[in-house]
Amino acid sequence: MNALVMYDHQSGTLWSQFLSQGVKGELAGRRLETIPLVQTTFGQWVLEHPDTAILDKGRSGSSDRYGGYYTNNDAGVIGESNGDDRLDRKDKVVGIGFDEGPKAFPLSALGDRPVVNDHVAGEDVVLFFQPNTETALVFNRKLNGERLEFEQVVDDGTALLRDRKTGSLFLPFTGMGIEGEYVGQQLERIHSVVSFWFAWSDFYPETELYTRT
Amino acid sequence: MRIPWSYLFMGLTAVGILLFFVLGGPQALRVGLLNKETIVVPPDPGNPSAQGRTLELVTLLPPDGIQAILNPQFISPAEATRYVADEPVLGVTINGDSRAYSIPFLSGREVVNDTVGGIPIAVTW
Numbered sequence: 183m184n185a186l187v188m189y190d191h192q193s194g195t196l197w198s199q200f201l202s203q204g205v206k207g208e209l210a211g212r213r214l215e216t217i218p219l220v221q222t223t224f225g226q227w228v229l230e231h232p233d234t235a236i237l238d239k240g241r242s243g244s245s246d247r248y249g250g251y252y253t254n255n256d257a258g259v260i261g262e263s264n265g266d267d268r269l270d271r272k273d274k275v276v277g278i279g280f281d282e283g284p285k286a287f288p289l290s291a292l293g294d295r296p297v298v299n300d301h302v303a304g305e306d307v308v309l310f311f312q313p314n315t316e317t318a319l320v321f322n323r324k325l326n327g328e329r330l331e332f333e334q335v336v337d338d339g340t341a342l343l344r345d346r347k348t349g350s351l352f353l354p355f356t357g358m359g360i361e362g363e364y365v366g367q368q369l370e371r372i373h374s375v376v377s378f379w380f381a382w383s384d385f386y387p388e389t390e391l392y393t394r395t
Numbered sequence: 396m397r398i399p400w401s402y403l404f405m406g407l408t409a410v411g412i413l414l415f416f417v418l419g420g421p422q423a424l425r426v427g428l429l430n431k432e433t434i435v436v437p438p439d440p441g442n443p444s445a446q447g448r449t450l451e452l453v454t455l456l457p458p459d460g461i462q463a464i465l466n467p468q469f470i471s472p473a474e475a476t477r478y479v480a481d482e483p484v485l486g487v488t489i490n491g492d493s494r495a496y497s498i499p500f501l502s503g504r505e506v507v508n509d510t511v512g513g514i515p516i517a518v519t520w
Contacts, residue, residue, distance in 0.1 A: 186519065188506060189458055196452070199519050203436065205450060211437035217516060219487040225480030227495045228472045234486070234493035235469035236478065237507070239500040244482045246499035281445075315481075 185258075185381060200385055218371045220355065222317040230355045257380040264384045268391050271380035276311070276318040277389075278374045279303035284386035286379070289316065291394050297334045297343065298392070299323060307372055308332045310343060310354040318376055321357045321369035430454035463506035469494065489514050 185200035195207035197214065204210045220227070228234060246252070257271045269275070275286035283303030292298065292311040299308050308323040308330070323330045330345040332352075342360075343352040350362030357369030375382075383389055434452050438445035478484075483498035490512030501507065501520035508517055 186505065187452065188517075188519065198436075198450070201436075201448075203439065205436045206434050206452065211439055211447070213439045213441065217487065217489065217514075219485050219518070221483065221485055221498075223480065224475070224478045224482040224484050224495065224497070227484055227486040231486065231488065231493040231495075232472070234472065234495055236472055236475040237494065237496040237500070238468040238470045238475075239477060239497050242477060242497075242500050242503075244477070244479045244497070244499055246483075246502050248502050316483075 185385075200381065216373060218373065220317060220319065221376055222312070223315040226312070226315045226317065257378075264380075264387050266379070266383035266387065266389075268383075269379040271378065273379040274316070274376060275379050275382055276309060276320070276374055277377050277382045277386070278307065278309070278320055278372065279390075280373065280386070284382075284389040285392060286382050286386075286389050287318075287392040288379075289313075289318075289376075291392060292318075295394065296341070297332050299331050300392070305372065308343065308369075309374075310334070310341075312341065312354075316376065317355075318374060319354060319357075320372040320374040322372055323369065325364060325367060325369060428453065428455060429457065461503070461505050463508060464504050465508050467496075467507050467509050485518055485520065487511055487516070487518070489516075 185198060187205070188197045188199060189195065190197065193208045195204045195209040197203065198205045202214045202216050204212045224236075253272070255272060269288060274289045276289065276292070277284065277286050279285045279302045285300070285302045287298065287309060289311070292309070293313045296311045296313065297308065299306075301307070305322055306324045306329050308321050310319045310321075311317070323332060331347060332343045333346055335342050335344045335351070341354055343354050344350070345352075345362070345364070348363055350359060350364045352359050352364070352369060357371060359365050359367045431451065431453050434450050436448045436450060438447045478497060484495040485498060485501070486493065486495040492512035494509070494511055496507055496518050498520060501518070506517055506519050508515070510516070
């Protein structure tokens, strides 16, 4: 299994990015608090957050030095350890549940089914996927003790989440209720990651895999 | 190893990296192997039911072999003329403060140490 390792100047501890945890040194074992962010495109992000600040990258262009790596068959630097062939190693998945009950949702299964209601690691979740930007967001779909069941609706070109029972509408990028009985209420964001299959299955060999029914 | 990571770390200033680095192309170039060792990660002391793990740690670059960003500067979307619409970014909002970081740019820097909405974070790719 391979993933980024970082160190901090203050203690020299080594930290695993994938595990969000110190792995060697004074703070080994300690977990870092994770904050959810959104992996999307520049255009989509500015649309959702017009007042955003943008990292100044100077005169750098927009090509990615790993562009070839994203699409080739290499599994990191030292190759994969597990070799789970339920998917191709470089297929991308949305990973949820982690140590508590890992489940992977292949992006290829989400393309024409952008909203998935599921139960992962003891939580009722809804996964929203936007194919053209490869944005994936996961929320807890239990609100005020009610388990909501979502579908996507498109209003004037904008994708929204609608609860089937009450017709309430939510913004998928923030989980905020904007119409119906949950106006102003916020769905709780659930930790998820977009990962290559080889990396996810190396860290979580026992992972469940979402399949279309 | 290029794991798209949609999370930020908080609380520490992660400034440098020991990195696995593959350059694209038909011939994978590897930086020389500096060290290889088996480490046992203790369980999280804050979680009594947590398990430890055994990992193999492979070192290919020395600390700061890839320089993290320590002092990021920010511009408005209108000023961001080097960004294109379908450029992948990592976006975060904390306490009403929204920021976006170019993923192609992060591929060369790996870690940004920033403070967003008053909270010190490390954005990693």
